[in-house]
Amino acid sequence: MDTKVGIVVVCLVVTISACVLSRSPVAEPNNPPQMSPLLTPPAYKASFFSRQEPQKEEQLFYEGLLLLFDPTQEDPRAAQSMLGSLLSAYPGGKWHDAATGVLGLLKERDDCHHRLATADKNISRFTVEIDKARQQNEQLQQDIRLLNEKCRAEAGTLQQENEQLKKDLQLLQRLEIQLNTREKEKR
16 A cells, blocks of 8 residues: 555655756856746736736745745745645635645655665665675685695695504504514414
């Protein structure tokens, strides 16, 4: 269920971003960056069936969105404050659900940034631990090679001693046989 909500939220953010940001403003040194014409609140024409000015609720919502997508504003707290005031001033208003959705998206974005920062810290920590484990592994492999060489050298020495002992034992057996035969001859 959480993945479906996440997918819906991502789609909503992408849709809003695509609709709102048709082109990125280019800031010149003398001119401050200007907002896209798509972000400006709609102009209301006086007619018999339409209202003359936007309602305060709608104006708060658009101002919140303007603050949210303003390239000079890196921190969305002002937009969150504006949308929060809309929610508290107009709890059952026309733009309540939209403002709640935008605030939910902002909260989820903040949560994602926090999880990303935590993941980056964990990656750094695990990288250090992996490097340390690799160094220990290399040291252990070198120790094992040295021990194997030492064991081979000792095995070779023991093999030579064992062969010498066999020869000495055979010589001793021959000498014992000769001694026994001499004693029998003397008797």
